[in-house]
Amino acid sequence: MMAYIVRRLLYAIPILIGVNLITFVLFFVVNSPDDMARMQLGAKRVTPEAIEKWKAERGYDRPLAWNAEAQGLARLTDTVFFDKSIRMFAFDFGRADDGRDIALEITGRMGPSLAIALPTFVLGLFVTISFALLLVFFRNTALDIGGVVLCVIAMSISTLFYIIGGQYLVSKVWNLVPISGYAPGLDAGKFLILPVIISVAGGIGSSARWYRTLFLEEINKDYVRTARAKGLSELRVLFRHVLKNAMIPILTGVVVVIPMLFMGSLLLESFFGIPGLGSYTIDAINAQDFAVVRAMVFIGSVLYIIGLLLTDLSYTLVDPRVRLH
Amino acid sequence: MNFKPLFLWSDLLLWAMVAGCVLLAVHCRRHDYLRRAWRRVGESSVGMASATVLAAFIAVGLLDSLHYQPRLPAQEGSSEVQYAPEVLSALDALLADLRLNKEKTYSAPLATHAFARETVERDGVQSREFPRLRFGGAHLQDLSQREADLARRALAGALSGLLLWAPLAASAAWAIARSRRIAWRVACCHLLRPAQAVERPVAWHAVLLTAALLCVGGGVIAAWADAYHVFGTDKVGQDVLYLSLKSVRTALLIGTLTTLVTLPLALALGLLAGLRGGWWDDAIQYLYTVLNSIPGVLLIAAMVLMMQVIIDTHPEWFATAAERSDARLLALCFILGLTSWTGLCRVLRAETMKLRELDYVQAARAFGVGDLRIMVRHLLPNLMHIVLISVVMDFSGLVLSEAVLSYIGIGVDSSMNSFGTLINAARLELSREPVVWWSLAAAFVLMLALVLAANLFADAVRDGFDPRFQWRARRAPRKGAVA
Numbered sequence: 001m002m003a004y005i006v007r008r009l010l011y012a013i014p015i016l017i018g019v020n021l022i023t024f025v026l027f028f029v030v031n032s033p034d035d036m037a038r039m040q041l042g043a044k045r046v047t048p049e050a051i052e053k054w055k056a057e058r059g060y061d062r063p064l065a066w067n068a069e070a071q072g073l074a075r076l077t078d079t080v081f082f083d084k085s086i087r088m089f090a091f092d093f094g095r096a097d098d099g100r101d102i103a104l105e106i107t108g109r110m111g112p113s114l115a116i117a118l119p120t121f122v123l124g125l126f127v128t129i130s131f132a133l134l135l136v137f138f139r140n141t142a143l144d145i146g147g148v149v150l151c152v153i154a155m156s157i158s159t160l161f162y163i164i165g166g167q168y169l170v171s172k173v174w175n176l177v178p179i180s181g182y183a184p185g186l187d188a189g190k191f192l193i194l195p196v197i198i199s200v201a202g203g204i205g206s207s208a209r210w211y212r213t214l215f216l217e218e219i220n221k222d223y224v225r226t227a228r229a230k231g232l233s234e235l236r237v238l239f240r241h242v243l244k245n246a247m248i249p250i251l252t253g254v255v256v257v258i259p260m261l262f263m264g265s266l267l268l269e270s271f272f273g274i275p276g277l278g279s280y281t282i283d284a285i286n287a288q289d290f291a292v293v294r295a296m297v298f299i300g301s302v303l304y305i306i307g308l309l310l311t312d313l314s315y316t317l318v319d320p321r322v323r324l325h
Numbered sequence: 326m327n328f329k330p331l332f333l334w335s336d337l338l339l340w341a342m343v344a345g346c347v348l349l350a351v352h353c354r355r356h357d358y359l360r361r362a363w364r365r366v367g368e369s370s371v372g373m374a375s376a377t378v379l380a381a382f383i384a385v386g387l388l389d390s391l392h393y394q395p396r397l398p399a400q401e402g403s404s405e406v407q408y409a410p411e412v413l414s415a416l417d418a419l420l421a422d423l424r425l426n427k428e429k430t431y432s433a434p435l436a437t438h439a440f441a442r443e444t445v446e447r448d449g450v451q452s453r454e455f456p457r458l459r460f461g462g463a464h465l466q467d468l469s470q471r472e473a474d475l476a477r478r479a480l481a482g483a484l485s486g487l488l489l490w491a492p493l494a495a496s497a498a499w500a501i502a503r504s505r506r507i508a509w510r511v512a513c514c515h516l517l518r519p520a521q522a523v524e525r526p527v528a529w530h531a532v533l534l535t536a537a538l539l540c541v542g543g544g545v546i547a548a549w550a551d552a553y554h555v556f557g558t559d560k561v562g563q564d565v566l567y568l569s570l571k572s573v574r575t576a577l578l579i580g581t582l583t584t585l586v587t588l589p590l591a592l593a594l595g596l597l598a599g600l601r602g603g604w605w606d607d608a609i610q611y612l613y614t615v616l617n618s619i620p621g622v623l624l625i626a627a628m629v630l631m632m633q634v635i636i637d638t639h640p641e642w643f644a645t646a647a648e649r650s651d652a653r654l655l656a657l658c659f660i661l662g663l664t665s666w667t668g669l670c671r672v673l674r675a676e677t678m679k680l681r682e683l684d685y686v687q688a689a690r691a692f693g694v695g696d697l698r699i700m701v702r703h704l705l706p707n708l709m710h711i712v713l714i715s716v717v718m719d720f721s722g723l724v725l726s727e728a729v730l731s732y733i734g735i736g737v738d739s740s741m742n743s744f745g746t747l748i749n750a751a752r753l754e755l756s757r758e759p760v761v762w763w764s765l766a767a768a769f770v771l772m773l774a775l776v777l778a779a780n781l782f783a784d785a786v787r788d789g790f791d792p793r794f795q796w797r798a799r800r801a802p803r804k805g806a807v808a
Binding site for chain 1: 620623626630635721725729735760772773780784
């Protein structure tokens with residue numbers, strides 16, 4: 001088991017190097033730093049000096065990957081590639097355009113992001129699975145058909161409408177919770193309840209429908225018939241037997257997102273003014289702060305790789321036949 | 326000529342795709358197994374109804390993809406012909422009334438008065454009142470006549486819609502009568518009561534019913550749009566109905582052109598990895614794992630930011646603003662394609678690995694057939710159902726993601742009409758008092774109709790083509806069909 005984890009972590013290294021190379025090519029080779037400077041400064045203020053200053057402030061004034069003027073090892077280290085890309089492996093992301101340290105900002109913003117993403121995840125999983133099992137319980141009846149129709153309609157509505165509509169109804173018309181904002185500690189509850197409910201409601205359609213097909217595939221198998229023949233109640237059959245055996249495909253989709261919860265949600269956070277990583281990313285995109293976007297891409301892929309590893313490990317928990325070695 | 330046709334790249338690609346679909350349809354007609362699969366799709370009445378709705382959207386989108394530049398009125402003393410810098414489409418020409426009849430600012434759907442008070446001077450006395458609209462209901466002398474006028478127009482519109490529908494229905498009945506070699510009147514009965522028709526009929530009745538609803542609804546809206554703003558107007562007084570119809574093309578383009586990038590990449594790499602194995606497989610797997618491990622939105626954001634830099638630093642590439650936003654749209658499709666081929670590629674790779682062990686591929690190998698030929702002749706036809714299902718399944722997701730991306734600011738050009746820009750502009754209007762809800766409502770209704778139809782059609786296609794789902798299509802014959 002331990003050996004497996006270590007090997008998987010070693011596999012992650014070439015992938016992260018690949019991610020790093022892609023971001024480097026995207027941000028520095030497709031466009032030269034000169035182009036970026038010209039765009040950021042705007043058409044009016046572009047002078048060669050201004051461009052040089054902009055580049056020097058961000059450390060983009062060095063050669064990209066090979067510094068011919070330097071001596072010894074500095075030929076490799078005194079370059080944009082080393083300074084901007086290699087240092088990411090040590091989670092050193094440099095500074096954002098407003099001068100703040102990106103790594104510090106990220107650790108500070110993880111809390112609010114998690115505060116909204118974690119309840120969404122847990123509640124969402126619980127609600128969707130129960131709803132799907134309910135549909136399966138009433139299979140081949142009008143209730144089941146109606147539920148599936150509702151699911152299809154629900155998944156055809158853009159997330160934007162859930163957020164805009166929910167915010168309008170609950171916060172503005174009914175005045176139940178504040179429209180947006182955030183407070184640390186327990187006060188956060190009244191700010192968080194609406195975004196959590198909205199994103200659970202928005203996600204229910206597609207996943208409940210998918211879980212329903214997974215459960216329906218299981219329900220005709222022999223062990224389910226045996227369980228019924230033993231005299232177990234239908235609810236017990238569904239929750240104890242069907243759910244357990246449908247767990248593997250569900251876990252594949254679910255566990256991989258757990259680490260990504262840190263990243264927060266772009267839309268929810270920006271609509272509800274929650275100072276998490278999602279709104280940080282959106283602000284960076286709108287301000288065209290390339291350093292922050294690059295850092296978020298890197299962190300996102302690290303978390304994804306951790307998620308893949310967790311997925312494999314979770315299989316051993318639900319399926320005793322799976323042995324990792 | 327009064328205008329100069331202008332071919333945007335996206336137009337050309339879209340029409341090329343239409344031509345490709347026609348060729349595909351011919352191909353499907355010739356091959357029995359494909360014809361049977363499509364027939365299974367046709368048997369689903371939900372699928373056929375949603376296909377009709379989709380066809381209506383596609384018609385709007387295609388009309389909007391014939392672009393031209395109108396000629397400017399000749400200037401005194403110069404014989405040179407000049408064309409306007411603005412680029413219009415056939416849809417714009419059809420909806421010229423909607424496009425040109427602008428109000429000053431917001432007005433509610435079917436309203437006769439503006440949304441905001443204005444200071445009006447009458448007989449030397451200034452007063453603040455809601456002014457009459459320049460266009461909406463301007464023909465009404467007596468305002469109490471508005472409801473009666475609306476009802477009259479609705480009736481006339483519905484009737485003309487039915488008139489449009491009737492020849493359609495008649496030609497459908499005629500075609501069925503010919504193909505089944507039955508009397509014309511019997512064919513009509515089959516259309517009305519499909520249960521009594523042949524054993525498993527194509528659901529033409531669903532098509533005709535949906536078409537009837539569309540014709541009547543469209544007729545009513547068209548009749549109202551003659552004299553009112555059916556969905557109201559936006560902040561600068563543009564007709565919201567016009568804006569939302571223009572958005573359809575963007576949504577369709579995003580949903581379809583993206584596949585032009587996804588399919589070649591996924592097919593070529595998936596087949597190569599599956600067939601060759603070994604070193605090729607490792608390299609391709611590495612490539613898509615790396616791409617996959619970057620969260621989608623962030624990768625798209627990074628790429629779009631870089632594309633923006635390229636477009637902004639090279640203004641000389643684009644002659645008109647339309648060409649620039651078109652280039653941006655194409656680049657967005659390209660980027661969405663680059664980030665979304667990995668899923669299909671993985672499925673194709675796994676399926677190829679299964680297929681390559683089968684006897685017919687082994688036999689081809691033994692005869693010395695090359696890899697490329699094996700892929701095209703033997704593997705591709707057996708993977709096509711996966712590709713087709715994935716294309717139709719992805720469509721609705723892409724349409725939805727366009728709206729979200731435009732909201733984040735990494736979608737289409739803000740000057741381009743799209744559901745995303747429409748929602749984005751209308752988002753803050755909900756905080757007004759009284760609420761300006763109609764832009765959002767229009768975007769909501771049209772998007773829901775498009776995405777829902779796409780989802781339902783995709784389900785029908787999957788049921789028809791995926792062997793795993795055919796137990797559903799093979800349900801017991803209906804009552805009365807035996808006799």
